[in-house]
Amino acid sequence: MTSLSRNFKLLLPVLLLNISGCTTTPPFDYASFRQHRPRSILVLPPLNQTTDVDAPYTYLSTITRPLAECGYYVFPVAVVDAYMKENGLPSAEEMHGVALDKIRNIIGADAVLYVTIEEWGQKYVVIQSITTIKAKAQLIDTASGEVIWQGTQAVSQGSGGGGDPIAMLITAAVAQIINTMVDYTHDLSRVAHYGMIYNTEQGFLAGPYLPPQENDHCRPPQ
Amino acid sequence: MESIAGKLIAVFFKRGLVVVSFLIIGCATSQPLYYWGNYEEIIYQMYIKPGSADPGSQVQKLKEDVNIASSEGKLAPPGLHAHLGYMYFLQGNTHDALLEFAAEKKLFPESAKFVDGLTGRIKNDIAKP
Numbered sequence: 001m002t003s004l005s006r007n008f009k010l011l012l013p014v015l016l017l018n019i020s021g022c023t024t025t026p027p028f029d030y031a032s033f034r035q036h037r038p039r040s041i042l043v044l045p046p047l048n049q050t051t052d053v054d055a056p057y058t059y060l061s062t063i064t065r066p067l068a069e070c071g072y073y074v075f076p077v078a079v080v081d082a083y084m085k086e087n088g089l090p091s092a093e094e095m096h097g098v099a100l101d102k103i104r105n106i107i108g109a110d111a112v113l114y115v116t117i118e119e120w121g122q123k124y125v126v127i128q129s130i131t132t133i134k135a136k137a138q139l140i141d142t143a144s145g146e147v148i149w150q151g152t153q154a155v156s157q158g159s160g161g162g163g164d165p166i167a168m169l170i171t172a173a174v175a176q177i178i179n180t181m182v183d184y185t186h187d188l189s190r191v192a193h194y195g196m197i198y199n200t201e202q203g204f205l206a207g208p209y210l211p212p213q214e215n216d217h218c219r220p221p222q
Numbered sequence: 223m224e225s226i227a228g229k230l231i232a233v234f235f236k237r238g239l240v241v242v243s244f245l246i247i248g249c250a251t252s253q254p255l256y257y258w259g260n261y262e263e264i265i266y267q268m269y270i271k272p273g274s275a276d277p278g279s280q281v282q283k284l285k286e287d288v289n290i291a292s293s294e295g296k297l298a299p300p301g302l303h304a305h306l307g308y309m310y311f312l313q314g315n316t317h318d319a320l321l322e323f324a325a326e327k328k329l330f331p332e333s334a335k336f337v338d339g340l341t342g343r344i345k346n347d348i349a350k351p
Binding site for chain 2: 039040054057058060061062064065068069071072073074075076077078079080082083105106107108110183186209210219220221222
């Protein structure tokens with residue numbers, strides 16, 4: 001294999017990630033975010049538009065860290081989930097239907113992050129497998145009901161590339177099996193959250209537990 | 223030149239996705255606010271691999287995290303003490319459950335309303351004949 005094609009193969013995941021992150025969008029309007037400046041965020045189990053039953057809780061199990069490291073108090077996701085289930089709300093759909101004033105009075109959250117998962121998992125495209133996560137999210141102020149932040153995050157991670165077609169086919173099939181075994185979406189959901197929260201143009205403003213930040217956005221911790 | 227770039231990319235690729243994500247975002251980083259330990263991995267396991275994270279093993283791992291955090295002068299992350307308290311509650315250990323809820327509230331006053339609600343329920347349960 002030439003050095004060029006090897007480099008290309010290695011670059012592919014980076015390229016795919018970059019493509020999904022480079023769409024031009026108008027500047028984000030932070031007026032409402034700045035006005036309400038939540039201290040605490042409740043993340044409800046996401047709605048799931050995919051067939052992967054593990055998607056919502058894989059998402060939920062990786063969202064606390066990037067939000068907390070952005071300076072927010074994040075309610076214990078599993079405890080809140082159990083609490084709601086014990087109180088007659090067995091599904092994410094029902095939890096998303098709870099009135100904001102109830103959430104404010106019982107849980108005390110300043111804002112709620114409502115997430116809908118639109119794509120999750122692997123597609124087998126000719127000789128490579130691509131893992132994709134796409135989710136849209138809205139952060140809503142519980143006092144005013146205003147949407148203070150919203151965005152859609154899409155990330156993809158590819159395996160495979162140029163070279164001998166038959167060898168690549170086997171490689172892609174093996175990669176897919178391995179990826180299934182290690183649950184690739186678990187890591188990729190972290191990447192999606194980082195892209196969503198730490199984006200310097202569309203991401204979250206820094207929360208109260210972070211010291212004042214340059215341009216008011218939070219940075220990914222080391 | 224080309225091979226150095228290739229090696230660098232290979233290293234990045236091997237180090238994993240998190241590094242790649244930093245590349246997209248722009249490399250600026252800061253010190254983490256919290257010691258994370260097992261907290262998020264436990265949440266993942268309890269939902270995705272049921273049976274692999276019973277309350278007993280969760281208590282053991284989270285207590286270890288709390289000890290490491292305090293010995294290194296770091297803070298436990300938001301939610302960890304409340305989660306640990308809930309695991310104690312599931313074990314029937316209301317005494318330690320209440321201590322952990324209080325620890326959550328002390329570290330993060332934003333949790334007060336939720337934690338007070340949980341505490342009130344446990345105390346009511348104890349008071350019942």
